[in-house]
Each structure stands twice: as structure tokens, then as C-alpha cells.
Amino acid sequence: MNNNEKFNSLTVEVNAKIAHIKLNRPDEFNSMNTDFWDEFPKVIQQINDQAAARVIVISSTGKHFCAGMDLAVFTQSNNDKNIELGRKHEQLRRLVLRLQECFNVLESARMPVLMAVQGGCIGGAVDMVSAADCRYCTSDAFFSIEETKLGMTADLGTLQRLPKLISMGLVKELAYTGRRMPANEAKDAGLVNQVFEDQQSMLTGVMAIAAEIAARSPLAVAGCKEMINYGRDHSVADSLNYMAAWQSGMFQPQNDMMETFTAKAQKRAPEFQELTPIDNSKIF
The missing domain is CATH 3.90.226.10 (2-enoyl-CoA Hydratase; Chain A, domain 1)
Known part of the structure; x- marks a missing residue:
């Protein structure tokens, strides 16, 4: 930008x-x-x-x-x-x-x-x-x-x-x-x-x-937004099912969660990778 x-x-x-x-x-x-x-x-x-x-x-x-x-x-x-x-x-x-x-x-x-x-x-x-x-x-x-x-x-x-x-x-x-x-x-x-x-x-x-x-993990925050908005427009059962599907793909504890624990132990702010840019001009 x-x-x-x-x-x-x-x-x-x-x-x-x-x-x-x-x-x-x-x-x-x-x-x-x-x-x-x-x-x-x-x-x-x-x-x-x-x-x-x-x-x-x-x-x-x-x-x-x-x-x-x-x-x-x-x-x-x-x-x-x-x-x-x-x-x-x-x-x-x-x-x-x-x-x-x-x-x-x-x-x-x-x-x-x-x-x-x-x-x-x-x-x-x-x-x-x-x-x-x-x-x-x-x-x-x-x-x-x-x-x-x-x-x-x-x-x-x-x-x-x-x-x-x-x-x-x-x-x-x-x-x-x-x-x-x-x-x-x-x-x-x-x-x-x-x-x-x-x-x-x-x-x-x-x-x-x-x-x-x-300061939070951008992937975790994006997940919160996705789940809250989905839950607003769908039943609790459907929203929980979608949450399980989302978590099975997006939850990677060895990455952002581990960085959070490491940063806390080292008394520093965690450093998270940004979300992946979207290139709408490409299919693959």
C-alpha cells in the first residue's frame, strides 16, 4: 500500500x-x-x-x-x-x-x-x-x-x-x-x-x-472475524461444524502459538507472519 x-x-x-x-x-x-x-x-x-x-x-x-x-x-x-x-x-x-x-x-x-x-x-x-x-x-x-x-x-x-x-x-x-x-x-x-x-x-x-x-496473530484474528460473522448468519450447529473445519486447516500450534510462548519466555513482543497476499490475476 x-x-x-x-x-x-x-x-x-x-x-x-x-x-x-x-x-x-x-x-x-x-x-x-x-x-x-x-x-x-x-x-x-x-x-x-x-x-x-x-x-x-x-x-x-x-x-x-x-x-x-x-x-x-x-x-x-x-x-x-x-x-x-x-x-x-x-x-x-x-x-x-x-x-x-x-x-x-x-x-x-x-x-x-x-x-x-x-x-x-x-x-x-x-x-x-x-x-x-x-x-x-x-x-x-x-x-x-x-x-x-x-x-x-x-x-x-x-x-x-x-x-x-x-x-x-x-x-x-x-x-x-x-x-x-x-x-x-x-x-x-x-x-x-x-x-x-x-x-x-x-x-x-x-x-x-x-x-x-x-499485536495479535493476524491469522487468529481473521479466524475470529470469519467465525463470528458466519455464526451471526447460521445456526449454532452449522457454525460449530464450520469452526471444526476451519480449525482443522488453520490451527498450526507449531507456528503462531509457539511464537507466542517463545516471545513470552524471552520477554519480547511476538512476531507473526502476515496473511498471504491475494493475487486475483492468477489461478495457480
Whole structure:
């Protein structure tokens, strides 16, 4: 991962095995414009494929975390009035699936993704943070499923993932009304792990958590993410069976476990091998 690579909607830094992605359009409240939908999933996929970091932290700049989708995305995707109606609707379906995939990559990434939210987390931003592993926020943060206020239904993951994080009744209330859920309510509901006084203390705290994760075996952490997500979507019996299959292949006590014991005996930090990079251009 190249720390010098330039993007229009975000910045990326990789230090100490932590990839820090910042949404970087503060004057527009970090709304998700066409650049974002192109750059964001590519960056996540690149970090994953290169095994460039052991944990990903996503934060933003300015007063608000993210105001959701830039309305220009809708107008740009609906500029051809000459397409037959059925084909136009089929094209729209494919567009929604592509946009959904931009957040699906957060779940499919092998490393944990931590969200650091300040101010407003609105509309599409709720879709995004719902796909992360852990969420943290400032005391002035709020979360709002705004789509019903626009006359539409949230379609990029909020309604599918949020009921796995907080109560179904609360999800329905938030989705139906579009009201703002403040930081303390989000913490009590289980949406966020911790509330910080301000953005700087939040980033300090989240980076400390990320450093703890980065110090662990990346294979063991990847296994935890895989098993927890699988268990969320399957029965206990199926999940235990998958766990047994995973462990039979991935558990190699002579490697990471032995390094942990050796490092402890030698009073040093363990040194683990990184995950294997993924080369999608090759079959063998």
C-alpha cells in the first residue's frame, strides 16, 4: 500500500500495521460522491489483497462523519431517458447491487474494521458503519436512517445488518421515523462500543484498540472475524461444524502459538507472519 497515493474523497495512511482511512470532504460533510463509490471499495480491497495491514480504522474530517450519499449520484445514474422501462429498472437493480458491494467489502475483508464517528452519521453512512466490526463515537455523534424523509427505503445494508446489532423494534422505529439516535442511546443499544468526549480522544482510544489487535496473530484474528460473522448468519450447529473445519486447516500450534510462548519466555513482543497476499490475476 502506497502512503503517497492521492485520492479525491479520502486519504490513506498505513503505519504500525494499521491502515487509517479518512473521509476527506469536510466542506461537503463527507457526502458520498461518485469519487467515493469508486475509491472506497478499491482501497479496502487493496488493503485486503495485499495484506497491507492487520486492522483498518475509518474516520473522517470536519464537523460530521458523513452526510450520506451525494444526491448528484442519483442524477448521474438516471440520465438516460431513452432506455425501455423494464431494462432501465434492471439497470437500476445492478447499480444498487454495485453500491451494496462497496460496503460488503468491509465484511469480506480479512482484517477487522473499526469506525470512529463524530457528529452526524446519516443515511448511507449508517449503511457503511453497520458493515464494520466495531463502532466508536464522540458524545456529539448521532445516527439517522434518513431515507424515509426522502421518500425512499434504505437499500445498502442498514435494514439487513442493523437488526443483528440492536433490537428489531428500535431499528423499525429509527427507519420509520428517520429520527436521530444520539451517542448515549447508541451506546446503550449496543450500536457503539464506547463514547468519547471529543474526536481527538476518540481517535487516540480507537488507535490504541487497533494497536492491540495488530499485536495479535493476524491469522487468529481473521479466524475470529470469519467465525463470528458466519455464526451471526447460521445456526449454532452449522457454525460449530464450520469452526471444526476451519480449525482443522488453520490451527498450526507449531507456528503462531509457539511464537507466542517463545516471545513470552524471552520477554519480547511476538512476531507473526502476515496473511498471504491475494493475487486475483492468477489461478495457480
